[in-house]
Amino acid sequence: MKAKAVLKYSRISPRKARLVADVIRNKNVEQAMFSLKFLGKKAAGIIGKVLHSAIANAEQNPEVEDIDNLYVSKIYVNEGPTLKRFRAAPMGRVVRIRKRTSHITVELDEK
16 A cells, blocks of 8 residues: 655745655665755655654555555656746846755655
8 A cells, every 4th residue: 555745835946846755765764764864965854754644644544554664756846836026137237146046856666
C-alpha cells in the first residue's frame, strides 16, 4: 500500500530540490532520513519534513503492515508559480528577479 505526502508552493528552486530528491529515490525510509540529515542543503530540510509527513500518513493507514519495510517509491519535484520581483540595474534599467517555487511529492511503498 502507498502512503503519500505533498508540499506545495515551497520557496526553493525546483532545480536545487531535484538534486536532493535524486539522492533518496528508491532508498529505505531510514536510509533516506539519515542521508537527508547529513546532506547540508536547504532542500534536504524541506524534503525531510515532507518525508516525515509521508511516514506519519503511513502509520495512520491500516493497510500498511510494517513501517520498517517502507521505501521511497516515487519522489518528484514540479515547478510552482514564479514570483516576479524587480531590482534596479545600471543606467536606469530594471532587471527582473524570478523567485521560483516548487511542488514536492513523496510516495512510500512497502517492499
